[in-house]
Amino acid sequence: MSTQPRRRRLEVEDNGEVTVVNFIDKKILDEQNIQKIGEDLFSLIDELGRKKLLLNFGNVEYLSSAALGKFITLNKKVQSVSGKLVMCNINADIFEVFEITKLNKLFNIQKDEQTALQAF
Amino acid sequence: MRNAMPDGSVEFVIPSDLNEAKMIQEVIENQLRQSLYEDKEIFGIRLALEEAIVNAIKHGNQMDDGKKVYVRFRVLPERFEVGVTDEGSGFNPDDVPDPLSDENLERPSGRGLLLMRHYMTEVTVHPPGNRLTMSKVRMAAAGRLNGDQAH
Numbered sequence: 001m002s003t004q005p006r007r008r009r010l011e012v013e014d015n016g017e018v019t020v021v022n023f024i025d026k027k028i029l030d031e032q033n034i035q036k037i038g039e040d041l042f043s044l045i046d047e048l049g050r051k052k053l054l055l056n057f058g059n060v061e062y063l064s065s066a067a068l069g070k071f072i073t074l075n076k077k078v079q080s081v082s083g084k085l086v087m088c089n090i091n092a093d094i095f096e097v098f099e100i101t102k103l104n105k106l107f108n109i110q111k112d113e114q115t116a117l118q119a120f
Numbered sequence: 121m122r123n124a125m126p127d128g129s130v131e132f133v134i135p136s137d138l139n140e141a142k143m144i145q146e147v148i149e150n151q152l153r154q155s156l157y158e159d160k161e162i163f164g165i166r167l168a169l170e171e172a173i174v175n176a177i178k179h180g181n182q183m184d185d186g187k188k189v190y191v192r193f194r195v196l197p198e199r200f201e202v203g204v205t206d207e208g209s210g211f212n213p214d215d216v217p218d219p220l221s222d223e224n225l226e227r228p229s230g231r232g233l234l235l236m237r238h239y240m241t242e243v244t245v246h247p248p249g250n251r252l253t254m255s256k257v258r259m260a261a262a263g264r265l266n267g268d269q270a271h
Contacts, residue, residue: 030142030170031138031141031170031174031178032138032139032142062163062166062167064167064170064171064174064235065171065229065231065232065235066174068228068231069228069229069231070228072226072227072228073228075226076226093160093163097167097235100234100235100238101219101220101231101234101235102220102225103225105225106225106226
C-alpha cells in the first residue's frame with residue numbers, strides 16, 4: 001500500500017509511529033499551493049489514520065497566512081484523534097512569521113528532525 | 121492589463137484570479153531583484169503583497185471573476201510603494217479580531233493585516249476599505265547604495 005498522497009505534493013515516510021512529511025515540488029506555501037497541500041495533509045489523518053505527524057520544513061522557502069491557517073486546522077485534527085503535530089527545520093525567515101503571529105507558542109517547533117522525533 | 125503611469129509607477133488591472141495575482145508578485149519580485157533589494161526585504165514585501173492581493177480577491181471581490189483588482193506599484197532605490205484596490209464594499213480594519221489575543225490564536229484566518237504591518241513601513245486602509253496602500257522604506261540599503269556610489 002502506498003503511503004504517499006496522490007500527485008506527490010508531499011514526501012511521506014514512516015519512522016516508527018511517526019509520519020514524517022517533507023514538502024517536495026511545492027516549496028512555496030502560498031494561497032494557491034496550500035489548498036491542495038492542505039487536502040493532502042488532512043487525508044493523512046482522516047483517510048490514512050495517522051496520528052503522529054512531523055512536518056519537515058527543510059525545503060520550504062516561503063509561506064503566507066493561508067498556510068498558517070491550514071496548519072492550525074491540521075493541529076486541531078491531530079488533537080481530535082489524540083495525536084501530535086511537531087514541526088522542524090524551519091528557516092529564520094519563516095520562523096519569524098510564526099513569531100509575529102505568536103504561533104510559535106501554539107505549535108511544537110523543534111530545530112531538526114532528530115530532535116523532533118524525540119519530541120513525540 | 122499593464123499601464124505605465126506618469127510618476128514612474130506601473131498599474132496592473134487583473135480579474136479576481138489567484139494565477140494573475142501570482143504573476144504580479146513575480147513581476148514585482150523581479151523588479152526588486154533588479155533594483156538590488158536584499159533577500160530579506162523581498163521576502164517581507166512578497167508576503168505583504170500576497171496577503172493584500174489575496175485579501176482583495178477573496179474577501180473584497182469574493183472571487184467574482186467579473187470584478188477587477190488594481191495593483192499599482194513603484195520600485196525606487198530607497199523605497200517600495202504599492203496600492204491594491206478591489207471592487208468590493210470594503211472593510212473596517214478595526215473590526216478584524218486581534219489575531220494575537222489568546223481567544224483568537226487558533227482561528228485559521230485573520231493574520232494578513234498583522235503580517236503586512238510587520239513587514240512594511242506603512243500600511244493604510246482607505247475608507248470604505250476597498251483600497252490599501254503600503255510602503256517599505258529601505259534605511260540600511262539606502263545607506264549602502266550611497267556607499268557603493270562613492271567607490
